Amino acid sequence: MERVFANSASQSEMPFALVQGEPLTLIPQDLYIPPDALLVFLEAFEGPLDLLLYLIKRQNIDILNIPVAAITKQYMEYIQMMDNLELELAAEYLVMASMLAEIKSRMLLPRPAESSDEDDPRAELIRRLQEYEQFKKAAEDLDSLDRLEREIHLPNIELPEFDIDLPQAQVSINDLMSAFRDVVNRAEQFASHHVEREPLSVRERMVIVLERINADDFTGFIDFFDASEGRMGAVVSFIAILELLKESLIELVQAEPFAPIYVKAKS
Numbered sequence: 001m002e003r004v005f006a007n008s009a010s011q012s013e014m015p016f017a018l019v020q021g022e023p024l025t026l027i028p029q030d031l032y033i034p035p036d037a038l039l040v041f042l043e044a045f046e047g048p049l050d051l052l053l054y055l056i057k058r059q060n061i062d063i064l065n066i067p068v069a070a071i072t073k074q075y076m077e078y079i080q081m082m083d084n085l086e087l088e089l090a091a092e093y094l095v096m097a098s099m100l101a102e103i104k105s106r107m108l109l110p111r112p113a114e115s116s117d118e119d120d121p122r123a124e125l126i127r128r129l130q131e132y133e134q135f136k137k138a139a140e141d142l143d144s145l146d147r148l149e150r151e152i153h154l155p156n157i158e159l160p161e162f163d164i165d166l167p168q169a170q171v172s173i174n175d176l177m178s179a180f181r182d183v184v185n186r187a188e189q190f191a192s193h194h195v196e197r198e199p200l201s202v203r204e205r206m207v208i209v210l211e212r213i214n215a216d217d218f219t220g221f222i223d224f225f226d227a228s229e230g231r232m233g234a235v236v237s238f239i240a241i242l243e244l245l246k247e248s249l250i251e252l253v254q255a256e257p258f259a260p261i262y263v264k265a266k267s
Contacts, residue, residue: 048096218262
């Protein structure tokens with residue numbers, strides 16, 4: 001782990017901030033920067049055994065012949081540094097510190113001449129370090145493998161070959177007409193008939209004719225027909241005149257053959 005503080009000299013070449021659109025290349029004199037404003041951790045350890053293994057490998061020390069005094073001093077310096085930086089210190093680091101202190105104190109005591117390697121206070125620590133190193137090496141080897149076939153598996157499926165011989169159908173004119181007849185029959189099932197009231201009424205047209213004539217004046221026959229009403233309007237007007245004539249409510253007058261026909265109310 002190392003501390004890296006902000007350095008104004010390294011930031012003088014390029015602006016490190018923009019204040020109201022203006023580049024700021026020099027740190028203001030009245031700007032307070034806390035001592036731990038910028039902190040970079042270069043080494044991260046997963047536990048006390050990882051830290052011990054790092055200290056041993058950094059100095060090329062034989063793991064079977066660990067200088068407990070030197071390693072304990074470096075380990076305690078690391079613990080002290082974490083405490084000064086107010087970092088959260090796991091309890092397992094303190095347990096390892098007490099274990100190293102115990103091994104160091106036992107190493108200082110005189111040992112009997114007939115003592116074996118099994119009585120070495122470092123034996124248990126060495127065994128744990130060797131096991132941890134093996135598992136760490138295995139984890140690194142697994143992590144170095146390609147993700148393909150380790151986490152990602154590509155499917156390998158071959159589609160079967162289909163050899164289907166479909167006969168070509170022959171469509172005759174009779175088949176085509178039969179299919180069209182079915183379409184027409186289905187279309188007729190959805191046909192609907194809407195009954196609408198006719199806008200022209202014979203009874204109303206009879207009233208209109210009676211309002212336009214009287215017993216003293218003659219009204220031309222063609223004056224009762226409106227070309228804008230079309231054929232339907234002409235038929236309704238003609239039927240209305242016939243109904244009035246049938247009921248003897250009007251009279252038709254003609255001066256001579258092929259002369260204009262006039263309509264008047266019957267007196």
